[in-house]
Each structure stands twice: as structure tokens, then as C-alpha cells.
Amino acid sequence: MNKTLGSTLLVSGTMIGAGMLAMPLTSAGIGFTFTFVLLGTLWFLLTYSALLFVEIYQTAEPDAGIGTLSAQYFGKAGRIISTAILMIFLYALLAAYVTGGGNILASLLTQISDSESTSKISIVLFTLIFGAFVVIGTRSVDVINRLLFYIMVAALVFVLMLMSPKISVDNLMAMPIDNALLISASPVFFTAFGFHGSIPSLNAYLGGNVKSLRIAILTGSFITLVIYILWQLSTHGVLSQSLFLDILQKDPTLNGLVTATKEITGSQAISNTVKIFSALALITSFLGVSLGLFDCIHDLLKRTLHRSAGRVMLGLLTFLPPMLFALFYPQGFILALSYAGQMFAFYAVVLPAVLTWKARQKYPNLPYRVFGGNILLIIVSLLGVIITSIPFLIQAGLLPNVVG
Template sequence: MNRTLGSTLLVSGTMIGGGMLAMPLTSAGIGFSFTFVLLIALWLLLTYSALLFVEVYQTATHDAGIGTLAAQYFGKTGRVISTIVLMVFLYALLAAYVTGGGNLLSSILPEFGSQEIAEKLAIVLFTVFFGAFIVIGTKSVDGINRLLFFVMLIGLALVIFSMVPHIHMDNLMAMPLDNLLLISASPIFFTAFGFHGSIPSLNNYLQGNVKALRFSIITGSLITLSVYILWQLSTHGVLSQNLFLQILQQDPTLNGLVTATQQITGSEITAKIVKIFSALALITSFLGVALGLFECIQDLFTQTFKRATNRFTIGIFTFLPPLLFALFYPKGFILALGYAGQMFAFYAVVLPAALVWKARHAHPNLPYRVFGGNILLFIVAILGLIITSIPFAIKAGWLPTVVG
């Protein structure tokens, strides 16, 4: 039960990242009602696809990585494609979190030389300190994540409590400025429910316990959905659509939202709590993503290269590439991050649907089978491909642009 609780909080902590704070700005032109519908729909889709991984893991050893799982049903080609997609996606995310974490840390450290040197030093310190928990093991990640997660929830509760008295129903009833914005915003909200890269780590941590893994996924994602809805309710209720659009014109970043929140609540403390919450959300996401990448690289060494490698060496391969890019070539990873959503859609939706399709033919009598049958598998795979294509449609000018 102790590990189940830890896994549940890892699921939720991985999802509730810094991107959550950009969600109100992303949905500014949509309005709360339609944002609510979008959140429910994407939660259903991504929780379903996560449970597909649970089903297919019944046919593999509990320590199998996603590459090994893909190789089991699609051979060497499946291993190569799934491993590359997952690693690029997780490396891009990790570099973004390393950069963000370093910037946060540099703002509280004493001045050391130039601003550029201070930021680079902070990036290294952030990566080494929190990366050490990953190298030590999942149990240590579980421990630090629990502490940070509960503090983060307390911070969020305080922010929402201070904003509730300022909520106006008229603001919540705002309609979309353009109905197509609902489609454009989908990939951004889609990745906000992304924890699927951590599933192999969680399955290994839970020793292949299907019931515990299923509970962790459903409960953890429900916690996240509840947090997202409360956050959107508070921000949309406090800020009118016109004010939202003004914020976007003046400062389309987290700072703009923090400034507006401070102006409306009249509380500097609330604004500071939002920043603390942002830092904790970034760290918990960093831990979940890094854990998933670590397990993926470990699987690559042990199953593909057939080489037993110690955790320190795997840690070097996990953290050195994103650290170097964050230090010397951040724009390269920003570019990769732009395509991370498409890679995530393939990994989190298309791949599990394809794996389960094959697994059901090879193992027709599995103890646990996700509801919906093969027709739903096909529909989900198509939805994943559609979400993958949305950013290209926005670039082509067929869909309106959103902030994200």
C-alpha cells in the first residue's frame, strides 16, 4: 500500500508541471465551460491509453522497458522506433525542466560573478542535486516527491482560497472567441496529462502488480484532473476574458498571470505562493520525467546492448545530454520541445493501442482487459494521429494560434 500511494503521487506529480500555470492563458479565448469539457475528454483519452499499457504489461516481466515491450510484438523495428521517440521526447522535456529549474535557483542564490555564470552554475546544481535522487533509486524519488507534492497542494489550496472571493459567474460563462481554438488548444492540454513515460518505472517499482498500477493511474490522474479544474475555475472566474486578452498582449507568460493575480487579490503573498507552487510543480515533473528516461536508458543497455551497467553510468547518460544543451545550446532543445507533443501523442496513444491490438491476438485470455474492445482501440489510435497533426495545421494557417 505504501508503494501504491507513492506511485499515485508520482503519476500526479509528473503531470502537474509548470505548464499547468500557462493553461489559463492557453484557454483565454475558449472560456471555462468549453475548457472544462476539453479537460474531461483528454483525461478520459489519456487515462484509457495508460490503462492499455497496464493490460499489455501482463504479458512481460515487470522490469521490461518500453523498448523491450515494443520488440516483443513488433521486433527490432518496434524497439528502435519506440525507444527513439520516447528518448527524444523525455530528453526535450528534461532539458526544459533543467533550464527552468536553474533559472529559479539562480534567482535565490547569492550573486556569483556575471549573471550568465550564476545561471549556468544554478543549472548544474539543480541537475546534480535532484538527479541524485534518480540515481539512488525509485524509493528515494518516491520519498522526496511525496514531501514536495503535499507542500505543492497546500500552496495551491492557499492560492485558490485567496482567489475564490473574487470569482464572478459572468466570467465563467464566457464563450469561445473562435470555436476552432478548442481544437488548437488540444495538444497543449493533451501533454498536461502526460505521465506515460514513467509507467515502466512504476510497473517495476510495484513489481508488476496490475491492481496497484491501475489504482495509481486512475487515482493519480483524477487528482490531477481535479487540480486542473479548480485552477481553471479560479483563474477564469477571477479574470474576465477581456482582461485575459490584455494580459496576453502585454506579457503572455507566467509573470503576466502572476501580476494580474496580485492586482486582483491585492496580495503579494498570493503572488509569491504562485511562484513557489510553480517551482515545486517543475521539480515534481522533473523527477517523474527523469525517472522514466533513466529506466528507458537502463532497458536500452541491458536488453538491446546486453550490457549490465551501474546506476551512476546510466545517470550520466540520462542527465549529461540535457545539461549540456541547457548550458550551451538551449535553442536546440526548445526546437525539439516544439515537436515533443507529436512524439508524445505517438508514444502515449498510438503505441499502446497497437501493442494491445497485438497482445489480444497473442494472449486472448489475459486476466485484466481494458473496456471498449478493438473498435475503441482503433478510434483512440485515430484520435492520437489527429492530435499529432494539429500543430502542423496551425503552422499552415488552417487553425488559429493559441498561447501555450
């Protein structure tokens, strides 16, 4: 049960990234009621698709990565496509987390010769310190993630307590200024429920125990849903829709949101606590994403790596590219991140649906089978394709932009 608890917190910790704090800005024009509906719908969709991976893993070895799983049903082409998409997606996320983590560390360190040097040293230190837990093994990631997750939740509870007395029912009842914004916001909220890249690592950690993995996914994702709803309830309740939209025009970032909530609550503590929460959320997401990438690369290279130097080499392959991007070519990963949602939609929804379809044909009597039958697999795949296309529709001007 100990490993199940650790896996549950890894699921939730990977999902609750620093981007969660900016979610209310994304939903500013939608209103709380429709935001609640959107959160519930996307939670169902992505929890369902995660459970499909549990079903598929009954047909493979516990330590099989996504490449091995895809090769089992779609041969070499399946391995190449699924591995490439997952690695690009995770590298882009990791580069963003390394940059963000470096910035947080730089704000705590004494400035060295100049701000640029301090920033670069901080990026390297952040990668070395937290990357080391991943190289040591999943158990060490489990231990540090538990500690950080508990502190993170305590910080969030403190923020919610400070904000709750200021909640207004009128603010919560605000309707969307444009119903199409509900569609435009979907990809942003969609990626906020993303932990699927870590599922192969969790399955290996749990020794292929179907029940434990299922509990970890259901409980971890539900904890995240509750936290997201409480956060949206507080921010939408405290800030009127018109004030939200003013913030978006002046400063459409987390800083703008923190400044506005501080002005309304009159609390400096809320600003400091949100910064602590943001740092912890970023680190727990970094740990979950890097663990998934580490094991993905291991699955790709396990026939060629020597056991003694294997983990060190995997660590270099996992952390060196995103660290170099963060140091010397920040525009590169920003560009990659703009397409990360599309890659995630394929990996987290379309791929498990297609793999499950094939697995059910080959193994019709598996002990655990996700509800809904093949019709639901088709519906989920179509939803994945639709969500993938939304950013292109926004760019074409066919849908409104959520940030004005």
C-alpha cells in the same frame, strides 16, 4: 499499499508541471465551460491509453522497458522506433526542466561573478541535487516526491483560497470567441496529462502488480484533473475574457498571469505562493520524467552494463545531455520541445493502442482487459493522429493560434 500511494503521487506529480500555471492563458479565448469539457475529454483519452499499458504489461516481465515491450510484438524495428521517440521526447522535456530549475535556483543564490556564470552553476547544481535521487533508486524518488507533492498541494490550496472570493459567475459563463480555438488548444492540454513515460518505472517499482498500477494511474490522473479544474475555475472566474486577452497581448507568460491576479486580489502573498508552487511543480515533473528516461536507457543497455558501475553510468547518460543542452545550446531543446507534443501523441496513444491490438490477438484471455474492445482502440488511435496534426494545421493558418 505504501508503494501504491507513492506511485499515485508520482503519476500526479509528473503531470502537474509548471506549464499548468500557464494553462488559463492557453484557454483564454475558449471560456471555462468549454475548457472543462476539453479537460474531461483529454483526461479520459490519456487515462484510457495509460490503462492499455497496464493490460500489455501482463504479457511481459515487470522490469521490461518500452523497447523490450515493443520488440516483443514488432521485433527490432519496434524497439528502435519506440525507444528513439520516447528518448527524444524525454530528453527535450528534461532539458526544459533543467533550464527552468536552474533559473529558479539562480534567483535564490548570491550572484557569483556575473549572471551568466550564476545561471550555469545553478543548472549544474539543480541537476546534481535532484538527479541524485533518481540515480539512488525509485524509492528515494518516491520519498522526496511525496514531501514536495504535499507542500505543492498546500501552496495551491492557499492560492485558490485567496482567489475564490473574487470569482464572478459572469466570467465563468463566457463563450468561445472562436469555436476553432477548442481544437487549437487540444495539444497543449493533451501534454498536460502526460506521465506515460514513467509507466515502465512504476510497473517495475510495483513488481508488476496490475491492481496497484491501475489504482495509481486512475487515482493519480483523477487528482490531477480535479486540480486542473479548480485552477481553471479560479483563474477564469477572477479574470474576465477581455482582461485575459489583454494579458496575452502585453505578456503572454506566467508572469503576466501572476501580475494580473495580484492586481485583482491585491495580494503579494499570491505572487510568492504561485512562484513556490511553480518551483515544486517543476521539480516533481523533473523527477518523474528523469526516472522514466533513466529506466528507458537501462532497458536499452541492460545487457552491456556491469552492475557496480551501472547506475552511475546510467545517471551520466540520463542527465549529461540535457544539462549540456541547457548550458550551451538552449535553442536545440526549444526546437525539440516544439515537436515534443507530436512524439508524445505517438508514444502515449498510438503505440499502446497498436501494442494492445497485437497482445489481444496473441493472448485473448488476459486476466485484466481494458473496456471498449478493439473499436475503441481504433477511435483512440485516430484521435492521437488528429492531435498530432493540429500544430501543423495552426502553422498552415487553417486553425487559429491560441496565443494570438
